[in-house]
Amino acid sequence: MREFGYQRVFDVPGAVARLGADPDARYLGGGTNLVDLMKAGVERPALLIDVRELPLDGIETTDDGGLRIGATVTNSDLAAHPEVRRRYPALAQAVLAGASGQLRNMATVGGNLLQRTRCGYFADLAKPCNKRVPGSGCPAIEGEHHNHAILGASEHCVAIHPSDMGVALAAFDAVISYETADGPGELPLAEFYLPVGDTPHLETALPSGALITGVTLPPTPVAAVSRYRKVRERASYAFAIGSIAAALDVQDGVVREVRLALGAVASRPWRAQEAERVLTGGPASADAFAAAADAELAAAKTLPHNGYKVTLMRNLVVAMLTELTEEAAR
Known part of the structure; x- marks a missing residue:
């Protein structure tokens, strides 16, 4: 076992400065992912900087009617917050679909965004993995890949991002807020995760040494009519093999606005922009929903054992949008 240091910090500038002084340090939130990776030897930090006592544990309404969520808010508190449940119910449902109650009590919003893939090859030091050792190869392509990516992958990595919340x-x-030694910054979630390309070890666009301080949700009226659904191989405490977050506004049988994001299909949460484009302004019907799903999944590249995900995600899109349409008609 490798020895490591531990230090608790109480202010954001102090946390950033401490990490800047030691490139082998890591921020520690709930530790629900980092500690597991340390046990496996994947992560080997010289110092853990405990950020749980930073004043980043609040959820508040923004001036324009959105929500700002602090980075150290626990997953349990996020899911239980009345404004989250009222304005963004799919977010509350997604958080509750993840892990167990005990883990949700520890896991933080910032840590959830930064969790690493659960690909078995990544966690096994006896196997090559381009995420761990760039250029060593991706054995999942020829090996076990039934729950791996069908969208946005490359010949260098087919791992998926495990977050439900994301x-x-x-x-x-x-929008992700962060702090660095040079001051604060922001990244839209759409730009936060980097494409796999030929550098799968580079996962986010966060500047070096950055500390996530919060997440801002813009005012999104359609989000009040939203749902999250997760398909997994057992009833609870399992990562998704496919998931969907959807919001829908239908007026007189026509889709006025739609939001769709897919999970467990790519190395990052996948915004289904092509499906949204196809649906907007068109009929709210099962045939239209299926056509939109087909348009999004046309770019899918499957491996021998994960092709089922195309059918699964198509069915999820149709079922979820049909349910939301029926609910709006009541």
């Missing part, structure tokens, strides 16, 4: 945040145009 899928809902993608649907609602979340």
